Amino acid sequence: MAKQKNGLLEHLRKGVVLCAEGYVFELERRGYVTAGSYVPQVVLEHPDAVAELTKEFLLCGSDVVVALTYYADKKKMSSVKQSSSTEKLNKEAIRIAKKQADVFNALVAGNISNTWAYNSEKAEESTKKIKGIYSEQVSWAKQLGVDYVIAETLGYYAEAKIALEVIKSYGLPAVITFSALSNKTFDGVPLEEACKKLEEDGALVVGLNCAKGPMTMMPLLKKIRKTCKGYIAALPVAYRTNKTHQNMLGLEEKKKKVFPLGLDPFVATRFEMARFAKKAKKLGINYVGVCCGGAPHHVRAMAEALGKKTLASKHSPDLSKHPVLGKKKTNDQKLTKLWKK
Ligand SMILES: [Zn+2]
Secondary structure (H helix, E strand, O other), X not given: OOOOOOOHHHHXXXXXXXXEOOHHHHHHHOOOOOOOOOOOOHHHHOXXXXXXXXXXXXXXXXXEEEOOOOOOOHHHHHHOOOHHHXXXXXXXXXXXXXXXXXXXXXXEEEEEEOOXXXXXXXXXXXXXXXXXXXXXXXXXXXXXXXXXXXXXXXXXXXXXXXXXXXXXXXXXXXXXXXXXXXXXXXXXXXXXXXXXXXXXXXXXXXXXXXXXXOOOOHHHHHHHHHHOOOEEEEEOOOEOOOOOOXXXXXXXXXXXXXXXXXXXXXXXXXXXXXXXXXXXXXXXXXXEEEOOOOOHHHHHHHHHHOOOOOHHXXXXXXXXXXXXXXXXXXXXXXXXXXXXX
């Protein structure tokens, strides 16, 4: 008989849950997703590519497989003239996730995201529309047996509320995260307040994902940690956002914006992501991960910084074996030691 799997809550009680995201950006780099629409047609066109990346993230220590249903709602699917495949794509994404998760005894998360449909001037009408979009996706996730549902990259508090309500109505645990383009939601609620309200309304985990990199997400997380009582999520992009450009959309090279196609020179190192994971844990954050720009080597470094041994740790750096660098203590070796401490 298969071993009974623990749910998200049991994992959170035991320690930090590591969650690899960033599928859309990584699969775009690999040639399977169109930058612009970012609709994950890859799920139906090249399911093997999704399964492969999922496996890589799992080998590198992700405790969760996030089903690739980000931007796979009917509205987004219709933008690439694929709305009739919405159900098929959502279900296939969850099947891929479950198949890989079963091999590694990992959790499976359903995934919904910002819809771009909320309109505060037409609140009632847009709420109804979003409810319909979310209900459809969450009902498929429930049907196929996910462990919980993530609602992510949210900008409006109002939309986050709808997402939570829908996830709860299907009896599933909810992880709700905002994409912080400023310190407030688009509808003017300070992010720590928005997180607190969602937590009080029954979200299991609240927090931030996307937009901000490891260098700029921490101050906001500290505020959220202070304000909320429960579990907090922190999934930065793996880009070097900075004091001047606090989120990846603002990053510039030679005074020109580089988002989203010219971000490569700003990719964070594995050490930076590992340090972020350690700091987050110290701050009392129980749900840590990567978003856009994140790759398997980031995930492994973060896992090891959190004290986990991953299947891919067999191939973690050992520069003492390098024919040239092995002879002297390089900066890399020092850093490797630092994050393993
Ligand atoms: Zn992201």
